[in-house]
Amino acid sequence: RARDGKRIPPPVVHYHMNNLTSSANPLENRETILILTPLARFYQEYWDNLLKLSYPHELITLAFIIPKNRDGNAATAELQERITKTQKTGPENERFASIIIERQDFEAPLSSQSETERHKMENQKARRAAMSKARNSLLFTTLGPSTSWVLWIDSDIIETPKTLIEDLASHDKDIIVPNCFQRFQDDKTKEDKERPYDFNSWQDSQIAKDLAANMGPDDILLEGYAEMATYRTLLAYMYKVGGDPRQEVNLDGVGGTALMVKADVHRDGAMFPPFAFYHLIETEGFAKMAKRLGKDSFGLPNYKVYHYNE
Amino acid sequence: RARDGKRIPPPVVHYHMNNLTSSANPLENRETILILTPLARFYQEYWDNLLKLSYPHELITLAFIIPKNRDGNAATAELQERITKTQKTGPENERFASIIIERQDFEAPLSSQSETERHKMENQKARRAAMSKARNSLLFTTLGPSTSWVLWIDSDIIETPKTLIEDLASHDKDIIVPNCFQRFQDDKTKEDKERPYDFNSWQDSQIAKDLAANMGPDDILLEGYAEMATYRTLLAYMYKVGGDPRQEVNLDGVGGTALMVKADVHRDGAMFPPFAFYHLIETEGFAKMAKRLGKDSFGLPNYKVYHYNE
Ligand SMILES: Nc1nc2c(ncn2[C@@H]2O[C@H](COP(=O)(O)OP(=O)(O)O)[C@@H](O)[C@H]2O)c(=O)[nH]1
Ligand SMILES: Nc1nc2c(ncn2[C@@H]2O[C@H](COP(=O)(O)OP(=O)(O)O)[C@@H](O)[C@H]2O)c(=O)[nH]1
Ligand SMILES: [Mn+2]
Numbered sequence: 001r002a003r004d005g006k007r008i009p010p011p012v013v014h015y016h017m018n019n020l021t022s023s024a025n026p027l028e029n030r031e032t033i034l035i036l037t038p039l040a041r042f043y044q045e046y047w048d049n050l051l052k053l054s055y056p057h058e059l060i061t062l063a064f065i066i067p068k069n070r071d072g073n074a075a076t077a078e079l080q081e082r083i084t085k086t087q088k089t090g091p092e093n094e095r096f097a098s099i100i101i102e103r104q105d106f107e108a109p110l111s112s113q114s115e116t117e118r119h120k121m122e123n124q125k126a127r128r129a130a131m132s133k134a135r136n137s138l139l140f141t142t143l144g145p146s147t148s149w150v151l152w153i154d155s156d157i158i159e160t161p162k163t164l165i166e167d168l169a170s171h172d173k174d175i176i177v178p179n180c181f182q183r184f185q186d187d188k189t190k191e192d193k194e195r196p197y198d199f200n201s202w203q204d205s206q207i208a209k210d211l212a213a214n215m216g217p218d219d220i221l222l223e224g225y226a227e228m229a230t231y232r233t234l235l236a237y238m239y240k241v242g243g244d245p246r247q248e249v250n251l252d253g254v255g256g257t258a259l260m261v262k263a264d265v266h267r268d269g270a271m272f273p274p275f276a277f278y279h280l281i282e283t284e285g286f287a288k289m290a291k292r293l294g295k296d297s298f299g300l301p302n303y304k305v306y307h308y309n310e
Numbered sequence: 311r312a313r314d315g316k317r318i319p320p321p322v323v324h325y326h327m328n329n330l331t332s333s334a335n336p337l338e339n340r341e342t343i344l345i346l347t348p349l350a351r352f353y354q355e356y357w358d359n360l361l362k363l364s365y366p367h368e369l370i371t372l373a374f375i376i377p378k379n380r381d382g383n384a385a386t387a388e389l390q391e392r393i394t395k396t397q398k399t400g401p402e403n404e405r406f407a408s409i410i411i412e413r414q415d416f417e418a419p420l421s422s423q424s425e426t427e428r429h430k431m432e433n434q435k436a437r438r439a440a441m442s443k444a445r446n447s448l449l450f451t452t453l454g455p456s457t458s459w460v461l462w463i464d465s466d467i468i469e470t471p472k473t474l475i476e477d478l479a480s481h482d483k484d485i486i487v488p489n490c491f492q493r494f495q496d497d498k499t500k501e502d503k504e505r506p507y508d509f510n511s512w513q514d515s516q517i518a519k520d521l522a523a524n525m526g527p528d529d530i531l532l533e534g535y536a537e538m539a540t541y542r543t544l545l546a547y548m549y550k551v552g553g554d555p556r557q558e559v560n561l562d563g564v565g566g567t568a569l570m571v572k573a574d575v576h577r578d579g580a581m582f583p584p585f586a587f588y589h590l591i592e593t594e595g596f597a598k599m600a601k602r603l604g605k606d607s608f609g610l611p612n613y614k615v616y617h618y619n620e
């Protein structure tokens with residue numbers, strides 16, 4: 001308000017969206033990245049990993065959507081503490097352009113967040129519909145007219161190459177996903193090993209198409225369940241020791257553990273269907289919807305990120 | 311930047327989305343309205359009508375998406391001039407909270423914007439796909455975590471009751487549309503008359519469902535074309551002289567000339583499909599998508615707004 005008490009509205013803001021790039025060389029064009037994380041639990045390793053990302057943090061905005069329940073309150077408190085430290089007293093080059101935390105207004109559909117409970121087949125539809133709505137709400141409210149890329153990272157992704165953003169962008173694809181693995185210790189040999197984690201990145205199969213063709217309109221196909229063998233080709237199993245980390249493969253479904261998207265794909269309308277869309281839901285439905293918008297998805301079989309192991 | 315040249319990022323912003331209301335009494339709750347207009351041409355009467363809206367302008371944000379072509383440049387210049395006048399020197403109560411203009415980065419799919427050319431059946435799919443992308447882009451980049459309502463108004467809607475926002479909100483519906491008419495002069499009698507304009511608000515029919523069932527996956531149903539008689543019940547024809555302006559009817563498809571939406575419907579993921587979605591596209595596809603999200607659409611047969619007559 002001015003001194004005479006009058007309300008002085010801000011001047012009109014103009015955006016020339018055709019000058020905005022999402023290129024193989026985002027740094028050169030000073031492209032802005034929006035990192036989006038639906039967060040039910042806070043992991044220190046996730047935060048540490050974010051801080052190490054080499055892409056200039058002043059070009060990165062972080063946004064979180066966190067459930068409004070007891071776990072969510074605890075996660076918010078932890079996150080807020082790390083943010084304050086980084087943004088106020090941390091090294092200048094670690095500070096992000098801006099950070100948004102949204103507390104979500106709907107309940108988590110499952111009573112327990114344990115890995116076993118989360119992955120039960122009968123829980124998938126409700127759970128992934130809720131996840132879709134959380135992702136959409138976060139996306140619709142934080143994507144701006146000058147965002148070049150959206151990088152989705154789950155809060156339990158605890159290890160990525162520090163050049164993740166530059167590496168993924170360099171492929172210049174509308175949608176691209178790394179291969180998501182999980183480290184674990186062999187029970188018997190006590191050896192450190194790793195195994196594939198995210199089964200939502202895949203190439204379609206005739207068997208899956210036939211299954212879909214015989215389903216009710218609201219039924220969804222799920223991946224990684226013996227009861228529903230789809231014989232899709234999973235990105236998870238395309239990994240080869242010593243394979244080229246730059247090798248690309250076409251995908252029909254993508255996972256959201258780490259998922260890089262040119263912002264225009266979302267702006268054209270691609271979201272995470274919270275309903276059966278061609279018998280797909282959430283991130284897998286997103287890839288299908290993007291396809292219908294003329295945007296293709298790719299995976300990097302030999303470029304890995306790691307999921308937390310409970 | 312601080313005096314020592316250090317970058318001082320803004321503090322983290324928190325949003326408690328469960329405290330946000332979209333109620334029958336928006337004024338009481340000081341709910342914010344986002345008015346969205348895809349704009350190819352500027353009409354003085356549209357702007358005059360906006361200025362007269364009685365809902366407090368300090369709770370209204372306006373956002374426009376305008377094609378990046380010659381017509382769009384002219385429209386932008388006119389709009390900018392009116393904005394400057396209103397926001398800087400106009401009466402305080404006419405000033406809006408904020409205004410955003412986006413110039414869009416894709417070409418209009420038609421060479422001519424004449425009413426005849428726009429309404430040719432063979433032009434509908436490409437035209438409405440382009441309109442969908444324009445609407446999505448505007449929506450995804452301007453919807454915020456504290457928006458309560460989204461009011462879509464086309465730039466050629468030149469007359470509405472000045473209590474439009476209060477009236478539509480008072481029905482407390484997820485999605486609600488007024489009845490869109492057009493004033494004209496009878497060629498022979500020179501009498502002032504009016505006729506229905508927007509045929510995209512309708513109740514579905516078995517014939518339309520049968521037509522859809524026999525279509526290719528990418529084909530769309532269109533309304534208002536003799537070549538494709540759908541026998542749907544059109545909101546346009548439900549108007550009755552002296553009818554109750556508060557009368558509500560259920561709808562399966564909605565038009566976008568004037569369209570009021572609780573912001574959560576969009577945040578959950580409802581957008582304007584630029585592809586055939588259950589053989590529907592754009593605003594009609596939006597109603598169907600919202601339905602799949604559990605959100606119903608309503609129309610007001612006897613509450614009218616008016617479209618420009620070329
Ligand atoms: N906002 C929100 N985030 C959630 C919810 N449930 C899980 N998440 C987060 O969403 C991401 C994916 O969920 P997760 O349970 O790890 O999926 P999984 O690894 O596929 O079993 C993680 O970042 C979770 O922290 C929820 O109900 N609301
Ligand atoms: N941004 C944008 N707006 C458009 C374009 N074409 C039309 N519009 C606007 O979109 C709205 C609907 O278009 P209009 O041609 O009036 O549709 P009709 O009344 O159904 O024939 C109006 O506000 C137009 O000014 C376009 O290519 N880009
Ligand atoms: Mn996880």
Ligand SMILES: [Mn+2]
Pocket residue numbers: 464466617
């Ligand atoms: Mn029009």
